Structure formats: structure tokens, C-alpha cells
Amino acid sequence: AQSVTQLDSQVPVFEEAPVELRCNYSSSVSVYLFWYVQYPNQGLQLLLKYLSGSTLVKGINGFEAEFNKSQTSFHLRKPSVHISDTAEYFCAVSGGSNYKLTFGKGTLLTVNP
Amino acid sequence: DGGITQSPKYLFRKEGQNVTLSCEQNLNHDAMYWYRQDPGQGLRLIYYSQIVNDFQKGDIAEGYSVSREKKESFPLTVTSAQKNPTAFYLCASRGPGELFFGEGSRLTVL
Numbered sequence: 001a002q003s004v005t006q007l008d009s010q011v012p013v014f015e016e017a018p019v020e021l022r023c024n025y026s027s028s029v030s031v032y033l034f035w036y037v038q039y040p041n042q043g044l045q046l047l048l049k050y051l052s053g054s055t056l057v058k059g060i061n062g063f064e065a066e067f068n069k070s071q072t073s074f075h076l077r078k079p080s081v082h083i084s085d086t087a088e089y090f091c092a093v094s095g096g097s098n099y100k101l102t103f104g105k106g107t108l109l110t111v112n113p
Numbered sequence: 114d115g116g117i118t119q120s121p122k123y124l125f126r127k128e129g130q131n132v133t134l135s136c137e138q139n140l141n142h143d144a145m146y147w148y149r150q151d152p153g154q155g156l157r158l159i160y161y162s163q164i165v166n167d168f169q170k171g172d173i174a175e176g177y178s179v180s181r182e183k184k185e186s187f188p189l190t191v192t193s194a195q196k197n198p199t200a201f202y203l204c205a206s207r208g209p210g211e212l213f214f215g216e217g218s219r220l221t222v223l
Contacts, residue, residue, distance in 0.1 A: 009153065034211065043117075043203055043214035044156075051210055090155060100171070101212060103148075105155040 002027040002095045006104035014112050015083055021076040021107045023091035033074040034092040034101065035065055044090065050074065061085070086111045115140050117215035119204050124220050126191075126198075134189045134218045136204035144207035145187040149173060149200045150217075156203065162187055191220060198222050 007022040025031060032051050036044040048059025055067040065076045074091060088108050092101040117138045126132045138145065144163045148156040158171030162181040176195025181187055191198045199222045205212040 004155075032210075036214075041201075041217070041219070043119075043216045044205075044212075045214075046211050049211055100158060100161065101146075101156075103155040103157075105153060 002029075002031070002093050002102045004091050004093050004102055004104035006091050006107050008107050009105065010108045010110070012110045012112060013081055016080050018079050019077065019081050019085075019109065021089050021091075021109065023074045023076065023104060025072050025074060025091070025093045027093055027095045029095045032094040033065075033067060034094070035059065035063070035074070035076050036090045036092060038088045038090065038106075040087075047076070047089070081109070081111045083111050083113060085109060117204055117206055117213060119202075119215035119218050122216065122218060124218060126220065126222055128222055129193045131190055131192050132198075132220065134191070134202055134204075134220070136187045136189065136215060137185055138187075138206045138213075139185065140206055140208060140213060141184070142206035142208055142213070143184070145181070146205040146207070146212065147171075147177075147179065147187070147189045148203045148205065150203060151200050159189065159202075 003026050005024045013019050034049045035047040038044050047063050048057045050057050050067045058064045063078050088106045090106050091104040094101050120135045146161040147159040150156050157173050160179045162168035178190045202218045204215045
């Protein structure tokens with residue numbers, strides 16, 4: 001079984017400030033990890049993914065995440081956010097070849113001017 | 114353009130009625146998925162299919178049914194047995210290393 005915990009349900013920040021959205025996972029097998037973004041009333045768009053290799057993963061829109069196996073974490077970071085980054089962010093884990101993604105409950109990032 | 118098309122985008126139904134949500138993909142992907150999204154709950158897997166004419170229950174399959182007669186299509190029926198069907202429904206297909214999502218269908222039961 002696998003699970004994902006997103007530690008913050010809401011994160012308010014000011015424009016141009018750095019942000020970190022936290023994600024912890026549990027799984028009994030090797031994992032694949034993902035961050036998706038969702039704008040209101042839309043589907044999900046992939047920000048970045050960790051499948052193997054380097055533990056620092058860079059994604060679209062200036063986001064990056066670091067896979068930490070010992071702490072079972074996959075936190076998402078951006079050094080300077082924009083108003084347009086306001087959205088809900090989902091961390092997800094997959095532990096097998098069937099790609100059954102298990103999602104966290106989401107973190108609503110609100111960027112204020 | 115390649116992608117996943119869900120329809121309708123908004124749907125209203127009365128209690129006791131079945132409703133079918135459409136999901137079509139032209140990405141030539143074998144595997145397809147249906148998720149349900151409720152506020153503050155994240156996404157929960159309803160059904161998935163890894164190949165034509167085969168599908169498996171996810172975590173919350175009760176009150177739902179699916180079919181997979183064609184590679185491109187994976188419709189979801191929300192039956193009258195689903196006790197709380199009002200939600201946002203997302204269809205996805207699996208490409209290399211990731212899932213690709215449609216724009217979603219919002220179902221409201223009146």
C-alpha cells in the first residue's frame with residue numbers, strides 16, 4: 001500500500017517570495033513521484049516527476065523538487081513566485097508498473113500582490 | 114492536437130438517474146483511468162483499464178461502472194446506487210512516465 005501526505009492544505013505567500021510545498025509519502029516498494037498543478041475547473045498538468053537518477057528534479061514554470069529517500073519526502077520549491085502560480089498543487093506516488101497514482105489531498109497556493 | 118476529451122463539462126441529474134460521462138483519447142495510450150475529486154480530498158481512483166476489454170476496480174468503485182470496448186474510449190456510468198455522486202470527475206491516460214488528464218466533468222445531483 002502507498003500513501004501521500006501533503007502537510008499544508010493552504011499556503012499564502014507574497015509575489016516574488018520563495019515557496020516550499022511539502023509532501024511525504026509511504027510505500028513498500030520503489031516509488032515514482034509526481035507533482036501536478038490544477039487551475040480552477042480544469043484538469044491536472046504535470047509539473048515534474050521523479051522516476052530514477054538525480055534526486056533534484058527540475059520542472060516547468062521554474063519549479064523544482066528534491067527526492068529524499070531517507071526522509072520519504074518530495075518537497076516542491078520555487079525561488080520566486082508569481083501571481084499566475086496561484087493554483088492547487090497535488091503530490092502523487094506510484095509504486096508499480098500499473099501507474100496507479102495515489103494522490104495527496106492538495107495544497108492551495110495563493111500568491112498575493 | 115492529441116489529447117483527452119471529456120464530455121459534458123457540466124452535467125445535472127436528478128436523484129435516481131444513471132448518467133454516463135464520456136472520455137475519448139487520441140494519444141494511442143493503452144491504459145486509462147477515472148478519478149473522482151472532492152474539495153479537500155484530493156483525487157481517488159474509481160476504475161482503471163490497462164487494455165481493451167479489461168478493467169479493474171480502484172479504491173471507490175461502488176456505484177460506478179465502466180466499459181472499454183475501444184482503445185480510444187473509456188466511458189464512466191454513475192449509477193443510482195452511488196450515494197453521493199456530486200463531484201468533479203477526471204479521466205486520464207498513461208503515457209511514458211506520466212498520466213495525462215482531461216479537463217474534467219462536473220456532475221451535480223439535484
